[in-house]
Amino acid sequence: MQQSFDVILSGGTLVNQDGEGRRDLGVRHGKIAEIGDLSRAAAAERIDCTGLHILPGVVDTQVHFREPGLSHKEDLESGSRSAVMGGVTAVFEMPNTNPLTADATQLADKVARGTGRMHCDFAFWVGGTHQNAKDLAELERLPGAAGVKVFMGSSTGSLLIADDAGIAEVLSHTRRRVAFHSEDEERLNERKSLRVDGDPASHPVWRDVETALRSTRRLLAIAQEKRALIHVLHVTTAEEIELLAAHKDLASVEVTPNHLVLDAEAYGRIGTLAQMNPPVREARHRDALWEGLRQGVVDVIGSDHAPHTLEEKAQPYPKSPSGMTGVQTLVPLLLNAVNEGRLTLARFVDLTSAGPLRLFGMAGKGRVAKGYDADLTIVDMKRRETIRNEWVASRVGWTPFHGVTVAGWPVGTIVRGAKVMWEGELVTPSTGRPVRFQAAL
Secondary structure (H helix, E strand, C coil): CCCEEEEEEECCEEEECCEEEECEEEEECCEEEEEECCCCCEEEEEEECCCCEEEECEEEEEECCCCCCCCCCCCHHHHHHHHHHCCEEEEEECCCCCCCCCCHHHHHHHHHHHCCCCCCEEEEEEECCCCCHHHHHHHCCCCCEEEEEEECCCCCHHHECCCHHHHHHHHHHCCCCEEEECCCHHHHHHCHHHCECCEHHHHHHHCCHHHHHHHHHHHHHHHHHHCCCEEECCCCCHHHHHHHHCCCCCEEEEECHHHHHCCCCHHHHHHHHHCCCCCCCCHHHHHHHHHHHHCCCCCEECCCECCCCHHHHCCCCCCCCCCECCCCCHHHHHHHHHHCCCCCHHHHHHHHHHHHHHHHCECCCCCCCCCCECCEEEEEEEEEEECCHHHCCCCCCCCCCCCCEEEEEEEEEEECCEEEEECCEECCCCCCCECCEHHHC
């Protein structure tokens, strides 16, 4: 009897758990139903992937889509549109919105806002605060919760937990891996006078290596005492990479494409568009992040997509806000690194799909395997394109990588078997759903 599928992706080179090779994929009811030679099978839709690579759907585990409260910069629809245009099939969105995502009501509100409106699947980080610490064991297991996120520095109001006792209290109540923005708030306040008006190059002088290293040392000591799992976001320093390599039993590590591609030279070239927290630093730190990737210290890549309008970024430093777009350029920048020989395609997959699955326990995502959601990122490794502001679907419409030519390009985004983006066009209406997690089942 002839096999029949809703969708067959044929002729492509699949990169999955058994390596890289020519495979067809059969999709039924939004899930992978068969992997192999499906040339004789029937399908309602057949997608020709000849000459293309089929990867597990890319998951960006750190984005700021600004809704509710700051939707003049971004909202869940526009941010997720930018994601799928760049080949990203799921995102984990951050809690520093207005109001904060710090209780069950606000989490449920975000899930409702995203369902059927976002173009990719999604989860939301719950902000850990002094006030909600005792509730986190329940909050981290709610539908749509990616886990708990804590700001040790660079935040305001109740989302900032700058003291060791507050961090210890959070880690006393959590069981899932907790994500941290690790900068020492006390040192940041002490060094504010080092900011030079009109000179964004003073940003990494103010937020220096010791600011990050001191915070991460404190965090590791508390995690060890509490026997808790932690995830250190956007690591930027050579010293932290060395420190974290010695604590892999406790800590997982994220780096961003921004810190892998840019160095301090960018402040002279693009000014405040290079301003983010933690900052873009000297080339030796960028090189150390690449070495951390090669040595397996780094577990995942997250974009830290944090858009501001060009008008806001045009304010003289330090009035200019920190943050840049990134969810749409994550895949092209990393594919370019693959073509340059700095990364293998298998390692790319590990950092962007298998890594999120392993660290955060996604249910049915992160692999191309029978029974898993048919989330796929289709790429052309031979295609050369120049990244331009006009291509960026984010509401703010700019990227710090405008004018950068890359080799390797996302040509298709498949979410649960639906072709959402193909050849630069949005082809399916938004059907985003919450990511499910094993801890919450």
